[in-house]
Amino acid sequence: MNGHVTIRLASERVNHCVASSNELPRFYTPGEVISGMQDFMRGHGTYVEDDCIKSSVAGVMQKVNKLICVRPLKSRYVGEIGDVVVGRVLEVQQKRWKIETNSRLDSILQLSSVNLPGGELRRRSAEDEQMMRKHLQEGDLISAEVQSVFSDGSLSLHTRSLKYGKLSQGVLMKVFPSLIKRRKNHFHNLPCGIAIIIGNNGFIWMSPMQRNVIIGENKDEIQNYEHQPINKSDREIMARLKNCVAALVAAKMMLDDSSIMFAYEESLRYDDVKELLDPEVMLDIAFLTQHRLNSIMEE
Amino acid sequence: MPPPDLLSSQGLRLDGRRPNELRRIRCKLGVFTQPDGSAYLEQGNTKVLAAVYGPHQAAKSKSSVEGVVVNCQYSMATFSTGERKNRPRGDRKSQEMSLHLRQALTAAIKTELYPRSQIDIYIEVLQADGGAYCASVNAATLALVDAGVPLRAYACACSASMAWRGAQPEPLLDVGHVEEAAGGVVLTVASLPSTGSIALLELSHRLHSDYFEMVLSRAMQGCKDIEIVLDKAVREHLAEGWTKQDVVTI
Numbered sequence: 001m002n003g004h005v006t007i008r009l010a011s012e013r014v015n016h017c018v019a020s021s022n023e024l025p026r027f028y029t030p031g032e033v034i035s036g037m038q039d040f041m042r043g044h045g046t047y048v049e050d051d052c053i054k055s056s057v058a059g060v061m062q063k064v065n066k067l068i069c070v071r072p073l074k075s076r077y078v079g080e081i082g083d084v085v086v087g088r089v090l091e092v093q094q095k096r097w098k099i100e101t102n103s104r105l106d107s108i109l110q111l112s113s114v115n116l117p118g119g120e121l122r123r124r125s126a127e128d129e130q131m132m133r134k135h136l137q138e139g140d141l142i143s144a145e146v147q148s149v150f151s152d153g154s155l156s157l158h159t160r161s162l163k164y165g166k167l168s169q170g171v172l173m174k175v176f177p178s179l180i181k182r183r184k185n186h187f188h189n190l191p192c193g194i195a196i197i198i199g200n201n202g203f204i205w206m207s208p209m210q211r212n213v214i215i216g217e218n219k220d221e222i223q224n225y226e227h228q229p230i231n232k233s234d235r236e237i238m239a240r241l242k243n244c245v246a247a248l249v250a251a252k253m254m255l256d257d258s259s260i261m262f263a264y265e266e267s268l269r270y271d272d273v274k275e276l277l278d279p280e281v282m283l284d285i286a287f288l289t290q291h292r293l294n295s296i297m298e299e
Numbered sequence: 300m301p302p303p304d305l306l307s308s309q310g311l312r313l314d315g316r317r318p319n320e321l322r323r324i325r326c327k328l329g330v331f332t333q334p335d336g337s338a339y340l341e342q343g344n345t346k347v348l349a350a351v352y353g354p355h356q357a358a359k360s361k362s363s364v365e366g367v368v369v370n371c372q373y374s375m376a377t378f379s380t381g382e383r384k385n386r387p388r389g390d391r392k393s394q395e396m397s398l399h400l401r402q403a404l405t406a407a408i409k410t411e412l413y414p415r416s417q418i419d420i421y422i423e424v425l426q427a428d429g430g431a432y433c434a435s436v437n438a439a440t441l442a443l444v445d446a447g448v449p450l451r452a453y454a455c456a457c458s459a460s461m462a463w464r465g466a467q468p469e470p471l472l473d474v475g476h477v478e479e480a481a482g483g484v485v486l487t488v489a490s491l492p493s494t495g496s497i498a499l500l501e502l503s504h505r506l507h508s509d510y511f512e513m514v515l516s517r518a519m520q521g522c523k524d525i526e527i528v529l530d531k532a533v534r535e536h537l538a539e540g541w542t543k544q545d546v547v548t549i
Contacts, residue, residue, distance in 0.1 A: 027537045031452030031493040056449035075447030106356045
């Protein structure tokens with residue numbers, strides 16, 4: 001090994017904060033009294049004690065009419081119906097799969113809420129139950145949509161659309177769910193030739209864009225496509241994107257297609273992908289991205 | 300009765316502190332990226348790391364419908380004490396510490412919110428210079444706040460001891476290793492200072508009941524002081540990690 005290793009002093013650590021901290025909101029911390037009980041309802045992150053509403057997490061207060069909530073800086077993913085999530089299969093059970101989605105409880109994917117090969121209107125037989133493991137195995141990654149939320153907070157997923165389903169080759173990144181910006185669309189084909197799924201649960205999936213696959217082609221060819229090696233330039237772009245997302249996360253900036261794309265474009269001034277892991281470079285990219293986002297906001 | 304030389308004639312302690320003075324507390328939230336929450340806390344020379352995972356799906360055997368299962372693991376690094384330790388965790392002392400930590404933290408966490416879930420709290424003592432339990436509770440509280448776990452209030456722990464200044468009894472706050480080793484009584488309190496409730500109380504030796512109230516009130520005062528320090532650290536962390544985009548949703 002003769003690679004360069006840099007070990008820096010703790011005092012030389014880079015502060016990744018890029019946000020211009022001109023005015024800070026009022027923060028609430030656990031046990032702090034928010035207001036009296038009269039006229040208000042308690043929401044998430046609060047509790048009632050001695051006729052007062054108190055905060056139970058550290059974060060920013062949100063008020064909707066009479067409802068008071070406190071939202072923490074980061075927490076586990078709290079699912080809402082219609083969210084796009086990326087998850088990993090943990091277990092194959094009777095008629096359903098257990099999926100890990102960074103949620104408080106494991107999510108469930110029913111056999112009846114997946115599209116099995118061979119058309120939408122198909123009856124599910126006992127054979128299908130036996131073939132479940134062939135369809136999705138333990139450890140497989142899938143993209144899915146939240147269909148419903150059970151009373152205990154666990155999620156029921158579905159993949160009944162062609163855009164959802166098993167993910168084959170690509171890069172998975174895990175970030176805090178609170179950094180994901182809610183958008184109409186969470187599937188993006190970036191101009192650099194990479195398809196990206198920004199899961200609401202903080203799982204980000206990057207894969208090469210599927211170019212020449214025509215749906216309805218025979219199944220073997222699609223299978224083959226999944227196992228085709230990905231060329232080096234695509235891999236490099238994915239690695240670069242991954243490092244860009246890491247830079248944005250370190251600066252605690254919100255993630256959506258535009259911020260990721262801006263960061264990618266700014267990162268092109270550094271030739272070597274691994275340079276992007278340097279803390280100063282990460283800060284530089286985050287700063288330039290923030291600048292571009294600000295200039296767009298002003299327009 | 301402890302040896303009288305814990306306090307000098309000027310009323311200062313062996314490390315130069317006043318009887319009601321805490322050791323310097325330095326802390327930082329979010330030191331790791333992998334766990335849901337983490338914190339580092341220094342109390343004098345006692346240094347502790349805490350990591351929180353969860354709430355996540357509980358193992359089937361532990362799962363309870365009443366509330367979240369809190370799982371603690373206390374471990375001391377082999378290099379943390381003067382004499383090198385053989386077993387960092389799993390010995391009797393660590394197991395007892397884990398149970399005590401669980402008791403104090405379960406009192407603070409709003410367990411009823413999350414049925415069928417589990418929270419894992421891992422404590423690693425990097426350097427033990429007295430009051431390792433107190434530092435562990437304080438670090439774990441910070442890590443729980445960082446993880447966004449709902450708490451009733453901050454859980455703080457502090458220790459207190461007894462000394463004599465002339466003929467006057469004088470309780471000592473936040474006992475260090477030297478004072479612990481001198482053989483005096485050590486009272487450890489874990490409490491929720493903002494509500495005034497006590498989550499755990501432990502006395503290492505016998506203490507005359509005439510002095511108990513005095514030592515306890517000093518330890519409680521220490522918990523209140525620690526809460527202020529922790530609250531300040533949390534607010535600083537929030538100000539640093541707060542993203543401007545959040546305003547849009549308000």
